[in-house]
Amino acid sequence: MSRTEGTMPLPQLTVHRHDRTTRALVTLSGEIDLATAPLVYAELAGCLRDGMRTIDVDLMAVTFCDASGLNAFLTTFRLGAGAGTILQLHYPPPAMARVIELTGSGFLLDEHHTDRSARPQVPTVAGGAL
Numbered sequence: 001m002s003r004t005e006g007t008m009p010l011p012q013l014t015v016h017r018h019d020r021t022t023r024a025l026v027t028l029s030g031e032i033d034l035a036t037a038p039l040v041y042a043e044l045a046g047c048l049r050d051g052m053r054t055i056d057v058d059l060m061a062v063t064f065c066d067a068s069g070l071n072a073f074l075t076t077f078r079l080g081a082g083a084g085t086i087l088q089l090h091y092p093p094p095a096m097a098r099v100i101e102l103t104g105s106g107f108l109l110d111e112h113h114t115d116r117s118a119r120p121q122v123p124t125v126a127g128g129a130l
Contacts, residue, residue: 014061015043022053029061032069041072044087048080055085056110059092070100073108 013036014029024047032040047055057073059065077087088110092100100106 013039015039017043022051024052025056025058027058031063032065034068037068037072040069041075044072044076048083048085053085055087057089059089062093062096065096070105074105077108
């Protein structure tokens, strides 16, 4: 039996972080699940450790997010709130936005979260509000 026989491919997630003074933009692309949520949390916790006052998370390219991903965002939100840090989720996929709303976690969402075509409102590093 080969090493790859009988194994499932690992979910793909790309994480990019761009800082500007005390604001971070974390862009996620791919699937957030039990296997990749620790990567998301590690990046967000790093933002807190580095003293970021605002963490914007761009979810435009996220294709899936389960409860472990939502837990990473909620944990970061709670830890950040104690330090005065704001965490905002931008442009989640519709199914993810619905789960966030149904679980009473809508406070995580940027007010423009449902309009995925309005991406320019997400703060950017070059020439934007970040």
